[in-house]
Amino acid sequence: MSIGKITEFKVQSENWNLYVERLEQYFLVNKIESDLQVPTLITVMGAESYELLVSLCTPDKPHTKSFKELTTIMANHLQPKPSELAERYKFRHRKQGEAESISEYVAVLKKMSKTCDFGAGLQESLRDQLVCGIKSETIRQRLFAESKLDFTKAYNLAVSLEAAEKDAAMVVGSAKASSEASLVDCQAVYGGRARRPAAAARGQRGWRAASRGAGTAAADRSRAQQGCRACGGAHDEAGCRFKAYVCRVCMTRGHVRRVCPNITTHNTVEVTQCNNQVEQDSDASDEFQIL
Known part of the structure; x- marks a missing residue:
């Protein structure tokens, strides 16, 4: 009984290289010999993808080629190798999004680096783009202060500082909410006590009106x-x-x-x-x- 299951390959939506990697692991765990790998591929890949494979191998038949040859033919058709310079340009200009965490940003960088062919300079390129592309200026300055900073150290330090910033923002937000609640309570108390001054003001206005009336009567008497x-x-x-x-x-x-x-x-x-x-x-x- 085989371990696991390989589904049909969806030409329009799936990644062929990832499909091949899963298939190779399926061969390994089920101890499928090299002479049975091509028949297994043709059996599990599905009718649509097999029809495409037949067209790409014409005039030869797919079963006359090796597993490596078949996967390469499909890869060159479905996922042709892009321009190395273009891919590196996109990699260098990738910045961290506003709603994107540092771990999510690094995952995208690693995925983009696959088509950049950095070779031995991969770790250095990831470190440089991580430091230059993060959105927090505070974290960037902290990373600049580190000596002999490799990618692993830069990543771990950046993630730790990002978590500290979130915790600090949460504390400030809680303190602000508490302060606003206290201010509302104080305003409510003051509002309850403000009735007496208002009543006193109304009494004072009445006294002033009476005074003006008395003054008018006195003036009339004076004129008489x-x-x-x-x-x-x-x-x-x-x-x-x-x-x-x-x-x-x-x-x-x-x-x-x-x-x-x-x-x-x-x-x-x-x-x-x-x-x-x-x-x-x-x-x-x-x-x-x-x-």
């Missing part, structure tokens, strides 16, 4: 004590004959010139009896009476 508004005499305006006169200044009926508001705001004149002063009043001589 100043005398007649028609002539300025110390008598009641209702019986003053100068109410029928028209002022020469403002041409308004109801007062004479000496008490005209357009000349002065305060003009108190000692007047005796209106009937005795009409002829002697120099101001009245300039007015005219409307009958």
